[in-house]
Amino acid sequence: MTATGTWDQGTFAAAVGAAVWAPSIHNSQPWRFRRTTRGIDVLVDPGRVLPVCDPEGRAARVSCGAAAANLALALAVAGAPATCTVGRCGAVVHLAPDVARAATPLERRLHRQIPRRHTNRAPFAETRVDPGVVAQLARAVADEGGWLDFVEDGPELDALAALTRQAYVHLRADAGYVAELRAWSETADVDVEGVGRQAAGTAPHPAELMPRRDFGGPERAATRDPTRSPVVAVYGVHGEPAADEVRAGIVLQRLLLLAADHGLAVAMYSQPIEVPAVRERLRLALHRVHDPQLVLRFGYAPTTCYTNRRPVADVIDDADAG
The missing domain is CATH 3.40.109 (NADH Oxidase)
Structure with missing residues (x-):
């Protein structure tokens, strides 16, 4: 210093x-x-x-x-x-x-x-996550003013999956959304931003319980959807936007790093949050006062491919401020 x-x-x-x-x-x-x-x-x-x-x-x-x-x-x-x-x-x-x-x-x-x-966009292994690790993740989030609502297999998971599909269909019907998605994916394999085909994994399959975002990956002839094996949770923080959305990111990153420290891969679904009507239905289903921030899946998966990053010089403001 x-x-x-x-x-x-x-x-x-x-x-x-x-x-x-x-x-x-x-x-x-x-x-x-x-x-x-x-x-x-x-x-x-x-x-x-x-x-x-x-x-x-x-x-x-x-x-x-x-x-x-x-x-x-x-x-x-x-x-x-x-x-x-x-x-x-x-x-x-x-x-x-x-x-x-x-x-x-x-x-x-x-x-x-x-x-x-890194965000996992590949299939998870059918390996059960230790409940003790799940409890540690929940406790770490709670200690920083956040919450993780774990969604049990059965009607609760089916309802969450239905909301995710509703959001997916709604977004895919928007030509502007599709164009924006393509703009951030078509050249990403050789660029310093966006999600390219190498990092995207395969294209979402109709049989997937919770459809992933389609970044133009290759088609799969069949799928064995492993959603029910990994742990599924909805993440949020106690507080009002917009300052608390920044705090949500701070707590989220510590959660993701803690999960990685335990050897867990994490998939993130923001689609149900991006559609206001779906986000509100999810909030009501969870009986939460504040909006959820993200749907997460924790499990085990091989490392596939990382997305690129911009050079440090491109994200730093040149002049020091008083």
Whole structure:
């Protein structure tokens, strides 16, 4: 750190290099990082908010929160721990009072998972997740003001699957949505953004209980849907948007890294959240006061292919702010 209490350029750039591995819808990477005299700002890049899929910027705010979580972990492991103060359009990472403390073993473990974690778009193995691990994930989320509602196999899972299919059909009927999806997938295999065919896995199959997003992957002649074997849950946080959507991203990223630390793969379904009417039906079905943020599946699956990331220099604002 510099004498003024901010991070030097090398520490800052290295931490941003970890931050950009956060998840984002269509791998749009809607964040910018600005080093200031008081810390680091993680801000939504309005030019990368998806106008059709995310018109209100909800998903972009969640992604900025996830990036801030990675940033804070990287700073802690570098010996310069930080605390996150959440704002409406991003997250501000401030210096923590205990700047001299060493990173905890958990921080080091989660930090190691940052480049390893990726969204699973491949079939899961029919291997049961240890209930003790499931309980640890739920407890970790609850400790940070969030909630995980696990959906049991049977009528509850069928109802969630029906809502997911409704959202999928609704979105696919929107020509603007399809065009936007294609724009973020057609050149992604050779680009630094988007989700290409290599990372997308196979195309969604009609027999899938919960249809995945179609990024143009190859067709499958048949499918053995493994949805009922992995753990299915709905994730959310206690609080109101939009600041709490940033906080939802911070808690979500720690959850994803903790799951990766336990060897779990995670698939994410945002489609039921993207359609307001479906999101409201899901909230009512869960008897929750606040909107759900994401549908998740935890299980075991081989690593397939990672999505690309933009260079660090492309996401940093050049001039330091006062």
